[in-house]
Amino acid sequence: MFRFFKRMKTVVSSELNAMLDKAEDPVKMLDQFMREMGDEIREVESAVAKQIANEKMLKRKADDASAMVEKRQNQAEKAIEAGEEDLARRALQDKKEYEGQESSLHASWEQAKNDTEVLKSKLDEMKKEYQQMQIKKDSLKARAESAKTRTRLNRTMSSIGGDESKQGFERMEEKVMRFEAEAETSEDLKQASRTLDDEFKKLDNDVDDELAALKKAMGKE
Template sequence: MFKFFKRVSTVVSSELNAMLDKAEDPVKMLDQFMRDMESDIQEVESAVAKQIANEKMLKRKADDAQAKVEKRHKQAEQAIEAGNDDLAKRALENKVEQEKQAELLQESWEQANKDSNVLRDKLDEMKKEYQQMKLKKDSLQARAESAKTRTKMNRTMSAIGSDESKKGFERMEEKVLQYEAEADTSEDLTHEGRSLDEEFDKLNNDHGEIDDELAELKKKIGKE
């Protein structure tokens, strides 16, 4: 891959591992690779545009030279019909020169046309490869983000399950149990104090009822 890109060679697992070993961010590095590829594509697009412009210029000059060849040929015929052999000879001499120039321009255009086709094919392949690597970059970035998230979660879970955390929970549990025990003891003391008072109140009430009943009974039998 990247056989057409001068700044980026390959993006494979070994390179990702190397990035991680160097504490480089794979997501940022992949974005940089894509920017480099985009820059290379832009350079090739510029070269293709210049080559096409040069090709068109050569084609126009070759066509113009060929048109002059045909023009001089007709002029030579016209001069011969007019009986002006000297003029016809001059036209034929210029025709020969134009033929040589047209031939050279045609060869140059054909070569330029081949070069343009090569650059077009190269550009098309670069763009296809860029799209493939863009998809791969998106996949690798998603995997990198997923790995980061899993690592963060694992570290969090590890911290939650650590001995220090467990000891902290145990201490808090002991405090809660202590609070509960203190609350129960306070309730028991309150209940005991309240029960003792209630017994004395009951005793006093019982004695009062007995005294009243005794007085009533004495009254009935005339002992009072």
């Protein structure tokens, strides 16, 4: 399991460019890697818990065997004092069997204790690496999101003022100029359509206005 965890760390550290080349979403892939690392840690935590339980069980059995050795020794001494040599012999024989059990159980407990320490050490190392990779993942995710944002921004900016937009503006400008030309033409046509009578009427209106102004000035209204 620990070797697999190391491999996962290598993937996250060295294969980001490969993911990008394959058009994989690095953010989703990093999250997937972290989930797999978390699963590995939980497996090791479970193994450590079982190992600790096994160690405690062996220690308890070894202590029980040691207690029986001491008990049979005391019983053998009491039997001798009571003149019960046969009973003392049986107690010493049973004591010898418990001594064998104690020795075997103690050796097993020592091995289990060493195995527990190794697993604990590996678990601590895995957790530290996981924390480091979590920080690196957050950094890589931020960089990936920043790169995506810059790409979207650059694409948007490059589209502004592009050929299509410029052509659209030019078409609208030409259309406005055409409207202006049509308005000027209609004014010219209006002027050209005025009759000779209209011109004299305007002239008469101008003389009447001038005469009224003169009379007013001379107080002859």
